[in-house]
Amino acid sequence: MEQFIVSARKYRPSTFDTVVGQGHITTTLKNAIGQNHLAQAFLFCGPRGVGKTTCARILAKTINCQNLSPETEACNTCDSCRSFNGNASFNVHELDAASNNSVDDIRNLVDQVRYPPQAGRYKIYIIDEVHMLSNAAFNAFLKTLEEPPSYAIFILATTEKHKIIPTILSRCQIFDFNRIGISDISKHLARIARKEEIRAEEEALQLIAQKADGGLRDALSMFDLITTFSTDRSISYVNTIANLHILDYDYYFRITDALLAGRVGPSWVLFDEILKKGFDGHNFMVGLCEHFRNLLVCKDAATVQLLQVSGSVQQKYLQQAAGAPVAFLATAMHYANECDQGYKASKNAKLLVELALMKMAHIPAAVNLARLVQDNGDLLKKKDEHSPGVTGVPTPVVSVNPVPANGTPVNGTHANGTAVNGTHGTPNGANGNGAHGATYPVNGNGKPTNGVHESGANGYKATTPVAKATPSLARPTISLNPNVPAVSTQQQANAPAPTQQFIGEAPYTPEQLRTQWEAFSRTRNAPTEELILNRGYQADGHTLHLTLDNQIQMDSLNAMRMDLLEFLRRTLNNRHIQVKAELGAVEIRKSIYTNQEKFKYLSQKHPVLSDLRTQLGLEIE
Ligand SMILES: [Zn+2]
Structure with a gap:
């Protein structure tokens, strides 16, 4: 039976080019060899299993090779290369500092350094886990490291660079090895699987690469484990999650x-x-x-x-x-x-x-609620903007809060340079401010375009300002999905229908609306609120019109409007429901306080009083 060799050893790279994911290091080393600018002490740092020892061995082999290739790679055929590949070279000494960390071990090493190589040009000393050396051992090593014989090259490798004393660091050329990328590892595994004629699912290899956390040796060990586990030399996703104890x-x-x-x-x-x-x-x-x-x-x-x-x-x-x-x-x-x-x-x-x-x-519900609060705020703001005394000419304003696919805020300019005409809906006479429903089309880039209103009840032309175009990460935004008729459907200009992600557009009957209205009114106990809710409403499409007596009722409605809208929209599953209110006939009761007012009031009733005052020359205090 053929002896099993673990993949990490069997497929250990033998040239710089085959090292996975450490291009920055292998290129530097190759250039240094090519230009004969090789340092005499190297420190290789990086996580375990990313190729530190492998690179050290390749470096040792390459600088001793008798006929280097033009790409500065070892030939793998000369005597030196063959003895390296057979682990029989006398020119490479590996010391595991984890188990040989005493001063005596280092003294032995320093003694060996004094003898030049029998064959080849360089003697290479690889000291693994160098951070494990005791302080005394480090100090015994310093002198040799600073002035090594011309044929000696030291390669120190460590996973914990911060444990190396500064006097050592300053004497070495330092190479930081990267964790190997997930795609690099999975590609490498796929190559090995092909060579070994193992059927491997891409997802499984990806999973192994993820679990390996940048270490190729770990990845190869897992690869071997799963191959051994399967009876038909295959690596499937199911086997992999079972073996590596990964959650599907x-x-x-x-x-x-x-x-x-x-x-x-x-x-x-x-x-x-x-x-x-x-x-x-x-x-x-x-x-x-x-x-x-x-x-x-x-x-x-x-x-x-x-x-x-x-x-x-x-x-x-x-x-x-x-x-x-x-x-x-x-x-x-x-x-x-x-x-x-x-x-x-x-x-x-x-x-x-x-x-x-x-x-x-509960986040989806909370997001909905936040959306409603925002709508309510916009509604109140727009009420102010639309009062004729402030603006004179009513201007339709639509509030959009888009995040376009390219991530830049919409600044109201036309991406395609052409204006898209918006059509006016019927003037909304109910609230008496002359606001118009308008269509705001969305162009192919998903950006809202300005609608130019060519005709309307007043016959004016206006460019719709795009309000609140600031993109925000945490706030719910208008969906740019063309299937969601968020911006492109007709909207009430002064109360844009919110683009709910969770409330639909289900139809409902007037009876259902009435039932839900009554259900809501049962949840309110404050006298003013009961009064408002018991008066009922006039439904016009999805808009419910209320007529209120005074400002107190209006304030009370505004306070509960959010709850009311949320309740109706949720229970009827329709996000277009709106509530509008206006004050009915206003009763003016002017109170009379000052003497002047009293006199004026009385003299209007009895004009003779005014004459009397003039004739007697009386003054009002
Ligand atoms: Zn060679």
């Missing part, structure tokens, strides 16, 4: 779906299932946070490249991201992070996770 990302997709639908129950059930499979709640929460981050990354074309997953999974992410508002993701990440931080200190960790899931499930 499908769980994250399902939980996010439940949270987006505002359903706590299913998310708790899924979490329980995850715990039963032996996964840790803390890791789950960290993974969920990572999942939200990936969805957020999908929201912008510029950041999609940060998503390090295989093609088919990327499609799933893009799909779910399309249905997840930024406000939801940002808030959910905040809750996940909060849970992550509090996990260690919590006495009941499971409850902590469940609580976080519950909070997340």
Whole structure:
């Protein structure tokens, strides 16, 4: 039976070109060899399993090679190269400082350095885990490191650069090795799988690469483990998650779906299932946070490249991201992070996770509410703008808050240079301010364009100002999805229908509206509110008109308007419902306070009083 060699050894690179993911280092080393500018002491730093020892060995082999290739690579055929490849060279000495860290070990090494190489040009000393050397050993080494014989080259390797004393650091040329990128690792694994004739699913290799956290050796060990596990020399996604004890990302997709639908129950059930499979709640929460981050990354074309997953999974992410508002993701990440931080200190960790899931499930409703508050604020603001005394000519104003795909705020200029005509709706006589409903089309780039009003009740031309065009990350924004008739449908100019992501446009009958109105009025106890609600309304399309007696009632309505709208829109599942109010016949009761007023009032009733005052020459005090 053929002896099994682990992949990390079998596929250890033998030339600079085959080293994975450390191009900046191999290029520098090759140039140094080519130009004969080689330093005599190197320090290779970086995480484990990224190629430090491998690069040290390749360097040792290359500088001793008797016929270097024009690309400054070892030939692998000369005597020196063959002895290196067979681990039989006398010119390379490897010392593991983790187990040989005493002064005596270093003294032995320094003694050896005194003898020049028997064959070849250089003797190379590779000291691994050099940070483990004792201080005395370091000091014994300093002199040799500073003035080594011309044939000696030292390569120190460490995972913990900060533990190396400065006197050593200053004597070495330092190379920082990178963690190897996930795509580099998965491509390397795919190459090995092809050579070994192992059928490997791309998703599985991607998962191994992720789990390896930048270390190629770890990735190869996992690769071997899973190959051994399978009976038919294949690496499947299912085998991989079972072997590496990784939570199937499908769980994250399902939980996010439940949270987006505002359903706590299913998310708790899924979490329980995850715990039963032996996964840790803390890791789950960290993974969920990572999942939200990936969805957020999908929201912008510029950041999609940060998503390090295989093609088919990327499609799933893009799909779910399309249905997840930024406000939801940002808030959910905040809750996940909060849970992550509090996990260690919590006495009941499971409850902590469940609580976080519950909070997340309520985000969609909260986002809705915030949207309503904002609408209400806009409504009041626009009422002021539309009062004829202030503006003279009524101007339709639409409030849009778009974040275009390219991320630049809309500044009201035309992207395509042509104006799009907006058509006027009928003047809204009910509130007496002459505001017009108008259509605001969206051009192909998803940017709202200015509508030029060619004709209207007053026959004026006006360019619609685009108000509040500041993009904001945390606030819900208008969906640019053409299927959502958010900006392009006809809107009441002074009360734009909110673009709800969660409330639909379901039809309803007048009876249903009446029932819900009464249901709402049963929840209000304040006398003024009861008075307003009991008066009823006049329905005109989705707009409910109320006639109120005085300003007190108006204030009271404004205070509860948000609750009322939220209730009606939610129960009837229609986001277009609006409530408008106006004051009825205003009764003016002027009180009489001063003497002058009293006299004026009386003299109007009895004109003779005025004559009397003039004749007697009386003054009013
Ligand atoms: Zn050679």
